[in-house]
Amino acid sequence: MSTEVSNNGVIFTKAINLGIPEIDKHFKYIKRKIKISPDVLEKDEILVRNVYLSLDPHLRNLMRSDYNLVEPFIEGNVMKASGIGIVVYSNNDQWKEGDVFLGWEEYSKISPDEAKNGLFFKKYLKEAKNDGNSLSYFLGILGMTGFTAYVGLYVFAKPKKDETIFISAAAGAVGQVLGQISKINGLRVIGSAGSDTKVDYLLKELKFDDAFNYKKINTDQALKETCPNGIDIYFDNVGGETLDIALTHLNVKARVISCGMISQYNSTTKYGVKNLSVLVSKRITIYGMLIFDHYEEHYDSFQKEMIPWLKEGKLKYKEHVVNGIENAPQAFLNIFNGKNFGKVVIKINDL
Amino acid sequence: MSTEVSNNGVIFTKAINLGIPEIDKHFKYIKRKIKISPDVLEKDEILVRNVYLSLDPHLRNLMRSDYNLVEPFIEGNVMKASGIGIVVYSNNDQWKEGDVFLGWEEYSKISPDEAKNGLFFKKYLKEAKNDGNSLSYFLGILGMTGFTAYVGLYVFAKPKKDETIFISAAAGAVGQVLGQISKINGLRVIGSAGSDTKVDYLLKELKFDDAFNYKKINTDQALKETCPNGIDIYFDNVGGETLDIALTHLNVKARVISCGMISQYNSTTKYGVKNLSVLVSKRITIYGMLIFDHYEEHYDSFQKEMIPWLKEGKLKYKEHVVNGIENAPQAFLNIFNGKNFGKVVIKINDL
Numbered sequence: 001m002s003t004e005v006s007n008n009g010v011i012f013t014k015a016i017n018l019g020i021p022e023i024d025k026h027f028k029y030i031k032r033k034i035k036i037s038p039d040v041l042e043k044d045e046i047l048v049r050n051v052y053l054s055l056d057p058h059l060r061n062l063m064r065s066d067y068n069l070v071e072p073f074i075e076g077n078v079m080k081a082s083g084i085g086i087v088v089y090s091n092n093d094q095w096k097e098g099d100v101f102l103g104w105e106e107y108s109k110i111s112p113d114e115a116k117n118g119l120f121f122k123k124y125l126k127e128a129k130n131d132g133n134s135l136s137y138f139l140g141i142l143g144m145t146g147f148t149a150y151v152g153l154y155v156f157a158k159p160k161k162d163e164t165i166f167i168s169a170a171a172g173a174v175g176q177v178l179g180q181i182s183k184i185n186g187l188r189v190i191g192s193a194g195s196d197t198k199v200d201y202l203l204k205e206l207k208f209d210d211a212f213n214y215k216k217i218n219t220d221q222a223l224k225e226t227c228p229n230g231i232d233i234y235f236d237n238v239g240g241e242t243l244d245i246a247l248t249h250l251n252v253k254a255r256v257i258s259c260g261m262i263s264q265y266n267s268t269t270k271y272g273v274k275n276l277s278v279l280v281s282k283r284i285t286i287y288g289m290l291i292f293d294h295y296e297e298h299y300d301s302f303q304k305e306m307i308p309w310l311k312e313g314k315l316k317y318k319e320h321v322v323n324g325i326e327n328a329p330q331a332f333l334n335i336f337n338g339k340n341f342g343k344v345v346i347k348i349n350d351l
Numbered sequence: 352m353s354t355e356v357s358n359n360g361v362i363f364t365k366a367i368n369l370g371i372p373e374i375d376k377h378f379k380y381i382k383r384k385i386k387i388s389p390d391v392l393e394k395d396e397i398l399v400r401n402v403y404l405s406l407d408p409h410l411r412n413l414m415r416s417d418y419n420l421v422e423p424f425i426e427g428n429v430m431k432a433s434g435i436g437i438v439v440y441s442n443n444d445q446w447k448e449g450d451v452f453l454g455w456e457e458y459s460k461i462s463p464d465e466a467k468n469g470l471f472f473k474k475y476l477k478e479a480k481n482d483g484n485s486l487s488y489f490l491g492i493l494g495m496t497g498f499t500a501y502v503g504l505y506v507f508a509k510p511k512k513d514e515t516i517f518i519s520a521a522a523g524a525v526g527q528v529l530g531q532i533s534k535i536n537g538l539r540v541i542g543s544a545g546s547d548t549k550v551d552y553l554l555k556e557l558k559f560d561d562a563f564n565y566k567k568i569n570t571d572q573a574l575k576e577t578c579p580n581g582i583d584i585y586f587d588n589v590g591g592e593t594l595d596i597a598l599t600h601l602n603v604k605a606r607v608i609s610c611g612m613i614s615q616y617n618s619t620t621k622y623g624v625k626n627l628s629v630l631v632s633k634r635i636t637i638y639g640m641l642i643f644d645h646y647e648e649h650y651d652s653f654q655k656e657m658i659p660w661l662k663e664g665k666l667k668y669k670e671h672v673v674n675g676i677e678n679a680p681q682a683f684l685n686i687f688n689g690k691n692f693g694k695v696v697i698k699i700n701d702l
Contacts, residue, residue: 061632069603069632239628252420261628272623277590277612279639281412281420286637288630 007034009105010328012073015065020266020336026063027079027329034107041091044112048085050102053325053346054139055081055332056173060265079104079328082144084125084135086351094119104328106348120295124303135351140343141177141317142306148291149178150302152235152257153185155294156287161186163232166223166249168242170211171198171318173343174259178235179206180315187233190226192219192242194338201341205316214242223249230254238263240271247275247284256286266336318342358385360456361679363424366416371617371687377414378430378680385458392442395463399436401453404676404697405490406432406683407524411616430455430679433495435476435486437702445470455679457699471646475654486702491694492528492668493657499642500529501653503586503608504536506645507638512537514583517574517600519593521562522549522669524694525610529586530557531666538584541577543570543593545689552692556667565593574600581605589614591622598626598635607637617687669693 011028021027034040041047059081062072073079083102087095092115102108110118125138140146152174153159165182167175170191179202182189191202191211202211210226212219219242223231230251236243239261250256264270278284309315320342322331328346335344362379372378385391392398410432413424424430434453438446443466453459461469476489491497503525504510516533518526521542530553533540542553542562553562561577563570570593574582581602587594590612601607615621629635660666671693673682679697686695 067632243627258627258630260631264628270625270628272625273627274621274623276594276609276624277615277621279609279637280611280641281418282639283641283644284639286630288633288635290631290634293634 003036004033005036005107007032007106008325009103010079010325012063012075012077012079014075015063015072017064017066018266018268021060021063021333023329023333029326029329036088036107038089038091040109041089042112044092044115046090046092046095046110046115047088048102048108048110049088050083050085050106050108050325050348051351052136052139053081053083053102053104053328053348054144055328055335055344055346056144057260057262057265057335059332060336078108082139084138104325104346106325120299124299127303127307136319136321136345136347137310137317139345140173140319141310141315142303144291145173145343146177146306147294147299147302148174148259148289149181150306151291151294151298152259152287152289153178153181153233155298156257156289157233157235157255159185159187159233162188164188164190164227164229164251165233165235166227166231166246167191167235167237168214168246169193169237169262170202170208171341172237174237175235176202176206176318176342177315179208181309183207184309184314190223190231192222195341198341201318219245220248233257235259236261240264240267240273244271244273244275247273247278250278250282250284252282254282254284256284258286258288259291262336320344321347323347354387355384356387356458358383358457359676360454361430361676363414363426363428363430365426366414366423368415368417369617369619372411372414372684374680374684380677380680387439387458389440389442391460392440393463395443395466397441397443397446397461397466398439399453399459399461400439401434401436401457401459401676401699402702403487403490404432404434404453404455404679404699405495406679406686406695406697407495408611408613408616408686410683411687429459433490435489455676455697457676471650475650478654478658487670487672487696487698488661488668490696491524491670492661492666493654495642496524496694497528497657498645498650498653499525499610499640500532500586501657502642502645502649503610503638503640504529504532504584506649507608507640508584508586508606510536510538510584513539515539515541515578515580515602516584516586517578517582517597518542518586518588519565519597520544520588520613521553521559522692523588525588526586527553527557527669527693528666530559532660534558535660535665541574541582543573546692549692552669570596571599584608586610587612591615591618591624595622595624595626598624598629601629601633601635603633605633605635607635609637609639610642613687671695672698674698 008031013028061067165187171193179189189208192214199211199213202208212222231249234246234256236258240263320340359382364379516538522544530540540559543565550562550564553559563573582600585597585607587609591614671691
């Protein structure tokens with residue numbers, strides 16, 4: 001016996017290389033139905049009822065037709081993202097539930113390859129349920145963005161006690177976790193964010209040593225005041241002018257961790273960084289990183305270290321939860337103008 | 352008994368932060384005499400008759416008044432550089448001859464501190480004399496520039512066989528050594544240089560796999576043709592536009608070694624590098640390096656590896672020797688317009 005239910009979703013309608021995507025031009029919200037039945041599945045496929053979707057800036061790259069690093073989105077297909085769903089039917093021995101690459105829709109058929117990749121996270125998700133952590137945490141503080149902060153700090157920056165770290169987009173999904181684990185490691189932590197509310201949160205809730213609103217204060221002046229002894233680690237989430245200015249405040253043997261250049265993702269003209277010659281005179285290393293490289297080696301120790309910190313209340317975590325798949329395109333675009341506050345997840349269904 | 356001899360030299364007359372130094376404005380060649388006598392020396396000083404001076408681009412930084420990393424040149428004092436001199440008189444138990452920070456003059460009084468720093472090189476110089484290598488080699492292929500190539504390759508780039516290395520300013524003091532040790536390590540070696548004669552030398556004498564004249568061929572087009580499988584290591588001696596273009600040809604997990612940005616040293620406007628976002632998507636590391644950090648740990652193994660290669664004829668070496676201290680300013684400025692061909696040394700005196 002099978003039932004038909006709604007499977008509304010968001011279609012990727014048109015690739016865009018430069019500039020800002022528009023809701024009606026590049027996305028299309030569609031209403032449709034799906035038959036909840038084992039019949040819809042091929043061998044080794046699974047059918048998943050989507051609960052949470054993770055919206056992250058890097059999805060913007062997959063909307064480009066000239067992005068040749070990983071397979072971009074296909075025009076006419078449903079948008080995709082990491083997410084957490086409940087397996088409804090499985091033609092795959094290894095699957096009952098999990099974190100996989102889901103569609104921006106209510107139900108997704110997961111291909112055998114995607115199902116195989118998702119296996120890696122199964123045991124962590126089980127532990128999370130038993131621990132009482134919201135499953136959505138595995139899309140943020142215990143997932144890709146928290147893991148980015150962890151790897152950036154421990155694998156690349158290799159901080160020494162009392163060093164100064166400057167974090168741009170510090171109230172964002174990566175920044176807020178990074179700031180807190182930097183404090184745990186005895187660093188002096190400075191952050192920039194785009195609103196007074198966010199700055200207050202960094203100072204009062206996350207106990208940053210200092211923070212500033214880059215929309216109100218000139219970044220060069222603010223760094224002079226907040227980092228009088230210079231910057232040892234710059235965690236760059238934005239690129240562009242902020243990177244250019246931060247370069248001039250770096251100390252000898254400083255490390256720059258470049259994990260995203262959100263300021264450049266939608267721009268039609270690229271900002272030219274003028275201060276790279278300090279790299280030589282100050283022996284600075286810039287590490288470009290993508291988190292996908294590091295799961296196998298470091299994800300286990302990340303979980304083991306983070307979960308006790310969460311339980312002990314040493315880590316706070318702010319999620320920006322948006323309800324309903326129909327709101328995913330706007331929520332995604334809001335990331336680029338800073339209207340989100342914390343890690344953005346779409347809640348599609350109740351558990 | 353003492354004699355008076357000529358001690359002509361070049362005075363640094365005026366600091367210059369931006370733009371191109373001019374011979375009559377920033378340097379002054381002066382004729383003067385010095386008494387060759389132990390009387391001229393304070394405790395622990397030595398008096399050196401200068402034989403070779405090493406002219407290197409980084410001296411340009413020391414002509415700036417706003418260069419706060421190491422002590423800049425002092426207006427009114429003699430210009431300084433690494434060099435090799437013969438000790439004429441010594442008030443210092445540990446000195447008879449050596450490679451020290453000399454003045455652009457015929458004789459230099461070496462302060463106790465400089466004499467102490469120079470001790471590091473004494474044993475290598477002795478070995479060089481016994482080996483029949485010209486002492487000037489210790490300012491180039493066996494000295495700072497050769498060592499820069501060696502450290503850049505082994506300590507930072509960590510090459511794997513069959514990788515592609517692209518070297519800008521490949522016929523220069525660092526580039527020519529780097530290209531040859533890269534070939535010894537089984538790399539595919541591509542170089543750029545600013546004249547057909549230099550390109551011929553790279554191809555025919557140094558056996559580069561490919562090379563191009565960047566003044567004749569567009570660098571982007573040339574890299575497409577000479578590096579069809581992309582670049583794994585970019586050794587950047589120039590910065591600016593060449594770096595910007597090279598970034599777009601880098602492979603995943605490529606390494607950029609930034610050991611100088613000669614294109615930027617004299618410029619009045621700084622070039623803005625627009626393609627840094629590839630750092631993230633391709634997980635690229637940029638290492639800024641200064642060779643002074645590495646003598647203690649690596650200079651010994653450098654000497655041990657290089658000297659046999661030189662003896663076996665595996666390494667060729669082109670020096671650009673200019674005779675006479677009065678020609679030092681022009682020879683220095685020629686480095687910045689590419690009129691030199693190989694490592695520039697000033698021969699001040701015969702041995």
